[in-house]
Amino acid sequence: MKTKRLSIILIASLLLMPSFAMATSDESESNESSPSQLDGEGSFSEKHEVVYATLNAFGQQDEMYVVNQFDVIEHGEMIDYGPYETVQNLTNLEDIELNDEEVTFRSGEDQFYYQGNLNGKPLPWTFDIRYTLDGEEVNPHDILGEDGHLQIEIETSGDDEVNPVFYENYLMQISLALDSEIYNQIEAEDGTVASAGKNKQVTFTVMPEEDETFVVEANVSNFEFDGVEISALPPNMSFDEFDTDEMQDEMNTLAEAFSDLHDGVGDLRDGVFELNDGVSDLHDGSSDYLSGMNELDEGSADLIEGSQEIQNALNQMRAGFETDGEIDLSDLDELEQALRQIADGLYEAEEGIAEIRENYDGSLESLREAINDIPVGELSEDNFDELYDSDIDPEVIDELVQTYEAAQNARENFDESSELFNYVVPVLEELEQTVNEIAVNLEQTADEFAEGLDELDFIEELEQLETGLEQLANQYGEFHAGLVEYTGGVGELSSNYSGIHEGIGELSDGTAVLGDGVDELHDGTGELAQETSDLPAQMQSEIDELMDDFDFSDFEPVSFMSERNENVETVQFVIQTESITIDDDEDDDEVEEEEKGIWERFLDLFR
CATH class of the missing domain: 2.60.40 (Immunoglobulin-like)
Structure with missing residues (x-):
């Protein structure tokens, strides 16, 4: 069966020999050279090798032979090389000699073919x-x-x-x-x-x-x-030059998009830095505001205590006049001094309230300026989606989104609470004015009391003083109750604002981390923009490199049989594994093929 396969392949190769198989006997005679012409040295322009090999069903090499074709220039004796076991002339009936891998033959035709059979030479x-x-x-x-x-x-x-x-x-x-x-x-x-x-x-x-x-x-x-x-x-691939103009335009667009992305991230980085500066100022202002609130809260206790002492003194003074008409005149001087001391204490309280108001007002203004430094939010979900679709680290984007939202929330919360913050200053101003009015009244009362001691109708004046003190004590009691309620509100505000200040501190830390992340992101997009700036040229280079991988135009064929063979134009391989078929006449066919010679098999093609 193997011999049958080789014979079929051989016959197929003979069909490729038009100068021999299709020539008439007359033409053959006209092309034949005389013996004298064949005695000289011949030459050929090109040699072609077709390597035929059979493998078994598992791929192991079995048999191999080579059909050598020569394009003859000058008729005469020629030499070829190869480690053949045997050789056969496929062109005419002339003898062909094999001697130690050297094949000698004489050609009288323009095309000469011979077959060399090998044993043990491996395929590539x-x-x-x-x-x-x-x-x-x-x-x-x-x-x-x-x-x-x-x-x-x-x-x-x-x-x-x-x-x-x-x-x-x-x-x-x-x-x-x-x-x-x-x-x-x-x-x-x-x-x-x-x-x-x-x-x-x-x-x-x-x-x-x-x-x-x-x-x-x-x-x-x-x-x-x-x-x-x-x-x-060898691959014989011919590629037309690719029209990459449209692709390069798209690559230019992509490169520009990366550049725009880098610019956008740069703007984002500047905005984040501005946000970070604003949040830092906000944190500083919040610290001042919190300190003022704490100072106000701490001063509230002293203010309440001083107010309580004033009210106690007024009550004692009023009680001192509640007699049966008998008045101890020796205590009147002490009453005058007590009134003046109370007035002095109220003046000091007024100064303390004024200082607290100024500190609070300054802290509130610092806080307001810091909040106003936070950029108004203009980033949409689409902006963040574009960032998530890019090659930017998602964790950096998450930090950016969280910090951005926290900053906007801080701004919104301050705007919503501005009425509460603004309420404190007017209350302090009203309290300051009220304390001043009470102090002035007490001081005037003390002056009038001192002057009244020298007048004859002193008793009548004392009665009026008693009535005034009673009214003053009652009014001051109402004032003291309002003062207690106010200081309680200040304490609650101070306590609640501590949580707000902690949140602002976390926001400040977050914007600092965000600034580092966006700065790193900007470096990354810069590198990306730089690497893709010549994207069209890179693409063309990749295409050229890919085309070079398939360009074998500079390949110089070499002989598979011997490096001494020259003018080799082509070498090709035809390999076939054995077939596995049900064929009852297979053995008879093989015997018949083996009994026929090359010439008989060739003539069978025309019978």
């Missing part, structure tokens, strides 16, 4: 073919005629013992012809499946310098297999 590639039926690895000879789910795995690699020029520069095409009556539901992930008559043709391609593994799967019934056909030759 190795092949490993495995068969699996219903999930179990099998010998294909053992499953002839069986049914099931078949998987054929073909693994290729380079042979290190062979000149690497073929592995590095040759493209292989691997084909399997599958009879549609036997195979169905064919799958080949890395190959193409096409119809070829009643067969399905599965084709795989192996690029130069590549090792590959291909898998074909199919449901099979009454298994037979025609084998695997493999051809290898």
Whole structure:
């Protein structure tokens, strides 16, 4: 069966010899050179080698021969080289000699062919073919005629013992012809499946310098297999120059988008830095405000205590006049002094309240300026979505979003609480004015009391004083109750604002971290913009490099048989694995083919 396969391939190669197979006997006679012309040295312009090899079903090499073709320039004796076991003249009946890898022949035609048979010379590639039926690895000879789910795995690699020029520069095409009556539901992930008559043709391609593994799967019934056909030759790919103008425009647009992104992140960074400065000022102002509130709260106790003493003194003075008309005049001087001391205490309280009001007002203004320094929010969800769709670290974006929202919330909360903050100053001003009025009244009362001691109607004046003190004590009691209520509100405000201040502190820390993150982000987008600024040129360079990988125009063919062979134009490989078929007449056919000579087989083509 192997001899039959080689004979068929040989006959096919003979069909490619038009100068011999298609010439008439008259033409052959006219082209033949005389013996004297063949005695000289001949020459040829080109040599072509076609390497035919057979493999067994598992991919191990079996037989090999080479058909050598010469384009003859001058008729005469020529020499070729190769480690052949035997050689055959495929052109005429002239003898051809083989002596220690040197082949000598005489050519009287313009095209000369001879075949050299080899034994043991390896191919540039190795092949490993495995068969699996219903999930179990099998010998294909053992499953002839069986049914099931078949998987054929073909693994290729380079042979290190062979000149690497073929592995590095040759493209292989691997084909399997599958009879549609036997195979169905064919799958080949890395190959193409096409119809070829009643067969399905599965084709795989192996690029130069590549090792590959291909898998074909199919449901099979009454298994037979025609084998695997493999051809290898240098790629002859002609590519028109790519029109990359539109693509370059798109790349320019993309590069500009990256540049715009970098600019946008720069604006964002500036905004975050401005926000960070504003939040820092806010935190400082909040600290001042909190200190003022605490000072006000701490002074409230002294204010209440002093007010309580004033009220107690007024009550004592009023009680001192509640007699049966008998008045101890020796205490009147002490009463005058007491009134003046109370007035002095109120003046001091007035100054304390004024100082607190000024500190509070200044702290509130600092806080208001810091809040106003926070940029008004203009970033939308789409802006953040664009950032999330970019290559920016999502954690940095999360920090940015949280800080941005916290800053806007702080601004909104301050705006909502502004009425409460603004309420404190008028109350302090009113309190300051009230204390001043009481102090002035007490001081005037003391002056009038001192003057009244020298008048004759002193008793009547004392009665009026008693009435005035009673009214003053009652009014001051109402004032003291309001003062207690006010200081309680100040204490509550001071306590609640501590939480607000802590939040502002966290916001300040967050904006600082955000500033670092956005600065890092800006560096990253800058690097991205810089690296993509010449994106069209990079793309063109990549295309050129890719095209270079498939450009074999500078490849210089070398002989597969011997480095001494010259003028080698082409070397190609035709490789076939054995077929596994049911053929009852196979042995008879092989015997008949073996009995026929090359000439008889050739003549059979025309019978």
